[in-house]
Amino acid sequence: MLSDLLFRLRALMRRDSVESELDEELRSHIEQQVEKHIRSGMAREEAIRQTRLQFGGLDQVKEDCRESRGVNFVETSFQDVRYALRQLRRTPGFTFTSVVTLALGIGANAAIFTLVNAMLLKSLPVADPKTLIRIGDAYQCCVNDGAVASGDYALFSTNTYEEFKKNTPEFEDLAAMQAGFAFFDPLSVRRVGGGGNLAHSSVGEFVSGNYFQTFGLKPEAGRLLIDTDDVKGASVVAVMSYEEWRKDYNGDYSVIGSTFSMNTKPVTVVGIAPKGFYGDRLTTAPPDFYLPMKQIATVEDAEYVDNPDSMWLYVMGRVKPGVNRLALQAKLSARLRHILASGKNFSTANDKPLLEKAHVILTDGGGGIQIMQLAYTSKLNLLMWISGLVLLIVCLNIANLLLVRHISRKAEVSIRAALGAGRVRIIRQLLAESIVLAFLGGTAALGVSYLATHMLLTLAFPGENNVPIQATPSITVVAFALAVSLVTGILFGVVPALIAAQFKPVDALRSGTRATVGGASLVQSGLIVLQTSLSLILLVGAGLFAASLDKLQNTDMKLESKNRYILHIDPQAAGYLPSQMEALYRTIEERFHEVSGVLKVGISTVTPMEAHNNDDPIQIEGRPDPHKMAAWNRVNAEYFDAVGTRVTMGRGIEPQDTPSRPMIAAVNQAFVKTFFKPGENPIGAHFGEPGSGPKDATIIGVVEDTVYTGVRMKNHPMFFVPILQRAASDKRPIDKVGALYAGTIVLETARPIRDMESIARKTLAAVNPDLTVVKFQTLDQQIADRFADQRMISRLMTLFGVLALLLATLGLYGVTSYAVARRSSEIGIRMALGSERGQVIAMILRGAIFQVVLGLMIGIPAALFCVRFVRSQLYQITNADANVIINALAALVIAACIAAFVPARRAAAIDPMQALRAE
């Protein structure tokens, strides 16, 4: 065995000497044979001829010898690769086109796969993510007070969490985490001491004391949170994220144990979370600080932490081994109903059916809270399908290119076959070429995928730099890219290779370049037809998404965005108490009116087309509880004018609606439609929270349905109350009413003011240097942000559509050029016999266009059929309209004409004499 190996190795390593020895051995044999013949009286020439005849093909014998030396496979593989590289170098145009085609197709797929891997498949960076279970499967946020209509609970109150924790020994640990931290105003954080430290906005998440213990995490430095931190009255501590520590504090260990001011409250940082831990969910802005959930009462003046009816927590735990999940789910659901029954949402007999529906569903928690995943799964799936289609087109194109190439090389192949090269060997060489090509393409694709992932991330999360998703392709992705490219190479190398191997040497040698290869050109035409129809599908898709985006952006949002500026502020973080708001708002109104060009100064909780939405359950006085929600917004007198909301009935909010007057409200038309019967006059009606309590707010007017959260949520019921008015029944001390804090200032100006941002910042700083502009945007920018997702999808669809169009054009061009080259003598004869150039061009065009038309005839119904798969992602578009289809058709036909016309002109330029002489 060992000697055998050594023998093979020698043959491999000393290939040249072994090869020359073989040459010498055979030559010496032939010489001796010739001499023998001469000795027996033959003439020298005759002797040589006889010897050659006896010996057979010299190359064949050598090949057999190499084969029997057993080094052949590795050896010839090297040879094949070298040969393939040489061949590819000889045709740089072909090589470049193929590698670029492959790189784009595979790169796009690898990029999408990188995102899918990072967003949908990856587990949280915690210990043993498989045993983590989340209680709840729905996306509910952020602080809800009402009953859940579907009965499927995913958001829980502090009380419910504690009951769960106490009564389910099936969990090793059960942790709770704030649901809506990403949607609330950030913490205003400043390191105390050292001087000159400015406050800056940081993301904080409030979590239960056993949060880190549940995830099985060890601190990077200092300590993590423990149960005794999460007790009312304990001094407030926080854990800083590793990324925040590195980024803003340079990894300074003195941070640990030092005091920070968070929303003006003193907080001690006790430790640094482990590197790479980005919290319990994938989000564009991961927490910079983790604080004990009970301390939200101190740091954010949030009262819901103590309200058994306020649901604001997600709950996730680690189950003990051997626990039956279904039994646990049933047990938790029963416990939930028991807890809810004592709450105020289920106090009347009417609520019985809702209570009976209440349940929880357990889901895998290892991937974290799946909020981003819910938002992106359908989009990523769509992208995967689309990029898969593009990859298919790429493969078709490569197959066609290889086919054309192999066929045009059939003379060479035939000669080699005639010289004794085995069919298997020829196929292997052609295959090697495909694989080398695929390998080159795959390598280039890695670069493309890195760039494309970057582009995708920027498109998907504009302006976000903290998304915990790496653009670097992982090992899996690298393997994936190489596998796809190799399979492509082998699969589409085989077909052309098989076709090429069918040539009978004699036929090919006899008929020169004129031989027709019917089977091959049929395959080619088939590939073109397929490519055309796939491209049409992608182009129609791109058109649909563009139309959808257009519809979204051109929705009548019932607002005015011209010369409107939005300033987000956080008076609470600046240390204001609710009782100081009245004076602050008056100052803000006065100061901004002093700025030249400012027409209206609106102050409100939220503004139109903002991600925020504050829903409350509503009941009209004297009517049954409809179990329906309406969003509230607190606004000042100039607010409706500032955003361009028109009053359609009664009056809007006016300066006379002072805090001391009874509470009034303006409602929108959707509110009227939801809570009143058609034709009823809502003016004068009273409404409030459901239940037996007083209905404090009196409706004084109806306004248009200005769109708030997003276009898909237009016609959402809303009510607007004067920013400082309080319900008569609300007996809390004023400083406990956090709702009085405004979140935004809206400015309407007479003309565009370029440096409005710095003016606004200066004006606010003059009011109070601690009062910073959290975010400044024009209303138009704010609206554009809400379409970022749609724009990303639409842009990507267009990108893929154009790529497909380009590839199809390239394919058609390649095949038509080849056809022209193949038929050059035929065309020469036609022209010699009197064909006009125009006729020749028409003939070539006819052939090419026929394939395209066939492709379109398949593509149109296919595209119409495929619309159903994306319908849910489109806005108010249910079918491909004529416009979209005509545009896609036009793009394809124009591209096809160009692709066919260039070779057709070349055909018409053939000189008949030369073409005939070449025969």
Added chain:
Amino acid sequence: MSQHIDLPQGTLDLLILRTVALGPQHGWAISERVQQLSSNVLRIQQGSLYPALHRLERRGLIKAHWGVSDNSRRAKYYELSKAGRKQLEVETDTWQKLTAAVAQVLGAA
């Protein structure tokens, strides 16, 4: 020329081993020798001789070295290895049993 018989499958290796058992030989001489020893009945297809030699060399049944032939030409000489000698005995034995059996069957008919 007398009539030639093409070699039955598998006998080429045996003939080569037997021929080089007489002493180191180069390729051409081996084919000549077989022809001569079989009184010109057996003729080795020259195209298959060399692949067979290389195969036997790989299997370690024969060893090769370069030497100088009678007419002072450089030539590759093959000789039997220890394993080859054993293999020759085994194959000779098998062959004799086979031919005897075949002859017996033919004789009985």
